[in-house]
Amino acid sequence: MLRDPMVTAVQEKTGAGKSVDADLARRAFRTMLLARATEEKLAALYRAGMIKGGVFLGKGQEALSTASAIFLRKGDIFGPLIRDQAGRLAFGDTVLDTLRTYLGSAKGPMRGRDGNIHRGRPKEGYYAMISHLGALIPVVAGGLYARRLRGETGVVGVTSIGDGATSTGAFHEGVNLAAVERLPLVVVVANNQYAYSTPNNRQFACADLLDKAAGYGIAGFKCDGTDPAACLETLHLAVQAAREGHGPQLVVATLLRLVGHGEHDDAGYVDPGLRKANVGRDCLDVGAAQLIEAGTATAADIAAWTKEAQAEVEAALNKAQREKGPDPDTEDWQAISTEHLVEGQYDTEDE
Numbered sequence: 001m002l003r004d005p006m007v008t009a010v011q012e013k014t015g016a017g018k019s020v021d022a023d024l025a026r027r028a029f030r031t032m033l034l035a036r037a038t039e040e041k042l043a044a045l046y047r048a049g050m051i052k053g054g055v056f057l058g059k060g061q062e063a064l065s066t067a068s069a070i071f072l073r074k075g076d077i078f079g080p081l082i083r084d085q086a087g088r089l090a091f092g093d094t095v096l097d098t099l100r101t102y103l104g105s106a107k108g109p110m111r112g113r114d115g116n117i118h119r120g121r122p123k124e125g126y127y128a129m130i131s132h133l134g135a136l137i138p139v140v141a142g143g144l145y146a147r148r149l150r151g152e153t154g155v156v157g158v159t160s161i162g163d164g165a166t167s168t169g170a171f172h173e174g175v176n177l178a179a180v181e182r183l184p185l186v187v188v189v190a191n192n193q194y195a196y197s198t199p200n201n202r203q204f205a206c207a208d209l210l211d212k213a214a215g216y217g218i219a220g221f222k223c224d225g226t227d228p229a230a231c232l233e234t235l236h237l238a239v240q241a242a243r244e245g246h247g248p249q250l251v252v253a254t255l256l257r258l259v260g261h262g263e264h265d266d267a268g269y270v271d272p273g274l275r276k277a278n279v280g281r282d283c284l285d286v287g288a289a290q291l292i293e294a295g296t297a298t299a300a301d302i303a304a305w306t307k308e309a310q311a312e313v314e315a316a317l318n319k320a321q322r323e324k325g326p327d328p329d330t331e332d333w334q335a336i337s338t339e340h341l342v343e344g345q346y347d348t349e350d351e
């Protein structure tokens with residue numbers, strides 16, 4: 001039996017397109033600012049010894065991360081990675097729930113029971129991250145397959161990974177399954193040049209990570225991950241293509257992680273030349289210049305938004321810090337708050 005021909009298109013987006021309007025560009029930039037303000041506070045809390053466990057940040061990846069989730073709607077799935085604070089906020093997570101989780105408040109979505117990066121609200125399509133190395137690809141693919149079996153159409157799932165995760169079995173199995181089933185999955189690869197301390201030339205041997213799309217028979221896009229307009233343009237097209245039935249889409253964005261792998265890591269292995277190159281630009285600086293040049297915002301607007309973002313973080317911190325952690329004597333030990341679970345999934349009433 002002959003296979004159906006797959007639509008395979010590899011495109012490079014520059015951000016020059018017109019599909020992203022001024023309101024969306026402003027909303028995306030404000031999400032990036034809020035993510036940066038949240039993460040700056042998390043880094044300070046970590047250094048002050050107020051957070052248990054690791055803290056992994058996405059500085060430099062806010063443009064791509066925001067774009068990954070901003071086109072999603074109710075009913076869609078978002079499976080974030082450790083560097084996706086911005087995407088989480090774009091998908092509807094709040095700064096308050098973020099801080100609650102990091103500080104172990106029982107009022108957070110994980111009820112103070114789980115590591116900060118593993119938070120989610122499965123019932124709302126906001127999946128809790130498993131491992132860093134592509135483990136959510138098969139899970140999001142499975143969620144999309146379940147929606148298909150239930151007859152739900154027009155939904156999209158987005159999950160993101162790093163360059164290192166493109167070499168794992170989970171990536172291969174998940175992307176291959178999605179390709180064969182033509183699932184509406186968008187896999188966003190943030191090629192931030194290093195998988196922890198492993199540089200690209202020790203991680204993969206293909207000329208470009210986007211070459212992998214052809215290997216699986218799926219479509220792909222690439223863009224400059226330091227350029228917010230290009231990220232929005234690219235993700236708009238990729239999400240739309242998946243939603244319209246064109247199967248999985250691989251998006252590869254090039255950028256540089258502007259912090260260590262985690263706050264415990266000084267990133268001393270990063271080639272200083274990369275920091276000075278285009279790839280080492282801060283997407284917040286690029287985004288501010290783009291908004292000002294397009295007349296979409298003024299420097300005064302941006303300064304005011306930055307202050308508002310910082311004030312929102314302070315207010316959330318004041319609240320979360322006053323909340324109690326879980327009480328081991330009275331808790332029922334479910335990891336996720338029952339109100340956020342998939343209906344019936346952990347319903348213990350009948351047991």
Ligand SMILES: Cc1ncc(C[n+]2csc(CCOP(=O)(O)OP(=O)(O)O)c2C)c(N)n1
Nearest residue numbers: 131132133161162163164165192194195196
């Ligand atoms: C299955 C699994 N293998 C190894 C690790 C250890 N580990 C955590 S992050 C990481 C590197 C990830 O690099 P990349 O995928 O490029 O993402 P980045 O951190 O650059 O965003 C490794 C090896 C892990 N968490 N899970």
